[in-house]
Amino acid sequence: MSQLKVMVTGASRGIGRAIALRFAREGAQVVIAARTASALDELAKEIDAAGGDGVPCQMNVADLGNVEAGLYRALEATDGVLDVLVNNAGVFAIKPIEEMRAGDFTRIIDVNLNGPFFCTLEAISGLLASERGHVFNISSVAGKQGFEGSTAYCASKYGLRGFGDALRLELADKGVRVTTVYPKATDTSIFDDVPGDWDRSTMDKPEDIAEIVWQTYNAPAGADVDDVDV
């Protein structure tokens, strides 16, 4: 089998980092995207050491110009082919509605919903060039259920669910599968600045989500997995 070409957004830490390392163990070329260049450079070395080929790609998924430039560089590195796009970059915040300003809402929508759209748009030629293309959208349990103080986050994750469901129909005859993943609380830095009593010891681990993504990609042809409730 030829070397897998994978791109993971939000790869500098947490779930994205774990997914990038999981595909590295399969010998994949992994384009790792996020804003923090130093973390991407470190991860690229770890990917190389794990048997893959790490390609750092600094970009802000909320900025279309940035994504256009990032995907141009990514597809140059992968010879125009992308087998897997993981739309994982995301931000989380809790704020009651009466304290929210417009910017609190749009910041979350920009990253969590516009980001996956921009990345998919710019990656589509690479996905269509793959013999087995697959888009993973990392939504959340908050993409199926409301939570207090989470109007923006829930709107973004419900939106991502709709985006994935429609995209799946559009790409079904073109050999590109689309899976939406709905993790529940997972022990990552996403909780670092969020007020609340989070018991991280009972949370899932990023590696659990990474294993699920890999197993879903590796499922036999015809065994399409549309949604994964973790």
Ligand SMILES: NC(=O)c1ccc[n+]([C@@H]2O[C@H](COP(=O)([O-])OP(=O)(O)OC[C@H]3O[C@@H](n4cnc5c(N)ncnc54)[C@H](OP(=O)(O)O)[C@@H]3O)[C@@H](O)[C@H]2O)c1
């Ligand atoms: N942890 C959970 O409990 C949980 C549960 C359900 C769903 N999720 C979802 O899983 C995904 C990953 O979350 P996580 O827990 O791993 O979070 P995390 O540890 O905070 O990591 C978030 C990642 O996204 C990147 N990122 C944030 N804003 C970005 C932007 N504008 N452009 C590019 N990259 C950006 C960050 O890198 P830089 O800061 O370097 O850009 C980082 O690599 C998110 O979509 C989140 O909503 C998480």
